Amino acid sequence: MSEQKIKDEINKILSSPTDGTVTVLSCLLLVQDEIGYIPDEAVEEIASFLKTSINEVWGVATFYTNFRFTPPCKNILEVCWGPTCHLKGAPDLISGFLDKLNLEEEGDSKDKDVSVRYNTCLGACQQAPVISINHSLRGNVKVSEISNIIDFVAD
Numbered sequence: 001m002s003e004q005k006i007k008d009e010i011n012k013i014l015s016s017p018t019d020g021t022v023t024v025l026s027c028l029l030l031v032q033d034e035i036g037y038i039p040d041e042a043v044e045e046i047a048s049f050l051k052t053s054i055n056e057v058w059g060v061a062t063f064y065t066n067f068r069f070t071p072p073c074k075n076i077l078e079v080c081w082g083p084t085c086h087l088k089g090a091p092d093l094i095s096g097f098l099d100k101l102n103l104e105e106e107g108d109s110k111d112k113d114v115s116v117r118y119n120t121c122l123g124a125c126q127q128a129p130v131i132s133i134n135h136s137l138r139g140n141v142k143v144s145e146i147s148n149i150i151d152f153v154a155d
C-alpha cells in the first residue's frame with residue numbers, strides 16, 4: 001500500500017462515526033483493528049486529527065504492548081493465557097503452537113503465514129482454553145489439535 005493510500009485509509013477510519021470520547025488510545029485501537037498495525041503515517045494523522053503532538057501519540061502507542069508497528073502475517077493466532085485458560089491448559093497450548101511454528105515467543109512465523117499473540121482474556125472463559133484465529137474464537141482447544149489447526153490456518 002502506498003504512503004498516500006495508507007493516509008487516505010487512516011483518515012477514512014478516523015472520520016468514521018464513533019460513540020463516546022475520541023482519544024489517542026481510541027484512535028490507535030481503531031487503526032489497529034482496521035489495518036492490523038500502526039504505520040508511521042497513522043501516528044502523524046492521529047496527531048493532526050486530535051490536534052496534538054506526534055510525541056504524544058507515540059508515547060501512548062509505545063506504552064501499550066498490544067500495538068504492533070509492522071504489518072502482521074496473513075493469519076493472526078491469539079492464544080489466551082488469562083487465568084481460566086491458564087488453569088485449563090493454556091501453557092501447554094502456547095508451547096505447542098510455538099514449537100509447531102518454530103518460535104521462541106509470540107511473534108511472526110518465518111514464512112509470514114502466522115502471527116502469534118498472547119491475549120489476557122478472549123472473553124469466552126467458559127470454553128477455556130480459548131484461541132482466536134483471524135478474530136474467530138475457538139474453545140476447548142486440545143494440544144492434540146495444534147498440528148491440524150496450524151496446517152489449516154497456514155494452508
Ligand code: FES
Nearest residue numbers: 080082085122124
Ligand atoms: S481467560 Fe481465556 S477466555 Fe477468558
